[in-house]
Amino acid sequence: MTMPIILVVDDEPRNFDVVEALLGYQTYELQYASSGKEALENLAMFPIALILLDVMMPTMDGIEVCTQIKANKDWAMIPIIMVTALTSKYDLARCLEAGADDFISKPVSALELKARVHSLLRIKTQYDQISELAQLQRNTIDLLRQNLEALQGNLAASFPHELNTPLNGIIGGLSLLLEEHTTMDAEERQVFLQMTYESALRLHKTTQKFLTYTKLELYLQNPERVPLHGLDGPKPSAMASIMKDIADSEKRAKDLQLVLGEAQGVISYADFTTLITELLENAFKFSSAGSPIQVVSQAIADQFVMTVTNQGRSITPEEVQKVGAFQQFNRQLYEQQGLGLGLKIVMSIITKYDGALNISTLPEGGTCIEFRLPLLQEASESHP
Known part of the structure; x- marks a missing residue:
């Protein structure tokens, strides 16, 4: 778990050592700035979780630094604790008016400092969680708007x-x-x-x-924070089984031709099943019974490459460009109706795994769809 970064802003370097001793170096990561200018530079470089800001500093005092930080929308929600020797209500009011979230008087008490830091960091964590949820909602709305x-x-x-x-x-x-x-x-x-x-x-x-x-x-x-390189794709025998089941369901078992190498791609078993189902169903839909559907897989350099080729109607370059717009290809030529989501789903899965998709028309008629995924270096025993 990453430790919260606390920025200590004080023109007296020895005060940094005091804060480090009071808070404990094993609980928080501390960054030091000796001036207001240096503090602003630190905010641009590090994900600061909280600021301990001395009020009395030359050139730019703590109140001016606090005012500038709170005026920046990217930094405004970082809690600031003003550390001050001032005791008058007027001075403390100025700190609060500048946007300070709390203040603590010198000499600093370890118990009080820890309590105030802990409280403000808890509030900041709750705010960050709410912000992430709000961002997820905004992304969802943007996705719907884009389509x-x-x-x-x-x-x-x-x-x-x-x-x-x-x-x-x-x-x-x-x-x-x-x-x-x-x-x-x-x-x-x-x-x-x-x-x-x-x-x-x-x-x-x-x-x-x-x-x-x-x-x-x-x-x-909103990608899941799970490393995709740890996945184990289906082995060639499992790939063949998935494809044969699809061909059987389409009553085209005799048309399916498989030339599968030993390579495996980095992809989950479920996503591969969805991917190849969409590709084969399209290949069967846009070709006549009795014409071959060939699937070839191999390793090329550090990539897993699979092609699905049919000898039916070709997809034109113009139609390929419309894949992302839910385009149903040349509907009038086919009795089957569809929403054209198949290839869009394929593209989304391949994008998820940082792969590539290429659709080409064959000179003699038909279509070849090729996708590339990162090559799985060591086969796993998780799937047959």
Whole structure:
């Protein structure tokens, strides 16, 4: 845990030693400034948590220093304890008018100094916590504002359809079953139950995509303080298993071609699953059954490189530029409807791990999506 930094401002160097002895060097980190000018320079260099400021100093006295600090919005919330030999109410009032949070009289008592420092640092910690929460709220609002134009366009038009279509399927299927179940035979009931179930799955998938995208964007705005280099990505055998399951669900198992090396990227198992699911589902969606979908992974220098190639319709450079705007590619050519969030989710995951994404069109038709991640140097046994 980082010790709070206390700035001691006094033109008498021996007073610094006194403060150090009174507070104890193992509890706080102390910085020393012998003048008001030096104190302001220290504030620009160190994350000062509290200031012990002597009132009587030449050139720029403590009251002037306090006034300048409190006038700066970046420093205004740093608590200042004025250390003074002055005792008149007028002088003490001047200290408070300058913005001082507290004052202590010379000679300084160890017990009193520790109590006042501890109290003000506790208040400062509470203020910092509230400020961090407020910043998180501001970042969330900014994120929503940044995406508002896109949401008002393609998303605003698509979202009702994406929700209403499966919802209508669920309501319609259940209504028929409730009204006609006594006259239906077992096979008819099975058909309507299957249709209702598929509509529910589609609705669930749509909402999960939005939740995934939102969580990723919030992470990128406020990264978790967890070192990503400690993660262990899935091994090639696990990668293959994930991809085969996706191909099976799309009824395209025979079309999937895997050429996986032994390399692993620095990425969590869950994020890799989301990443490759989005890429493969797009590859299957925009290619015909019977055409190959090839996935190749290898280590190049210090990077894990994976490509997903299909021989279906190509994504144009213009469409690639619109990935971040929730663009659904050439909707008129496909019966499948979608919100175009898949590649945006892919980009957010890759950004999270400081990777890179490249989308290119093949000369003979089709699209190759390549992503690069930091290479995992030592395989972990956490996942098969």
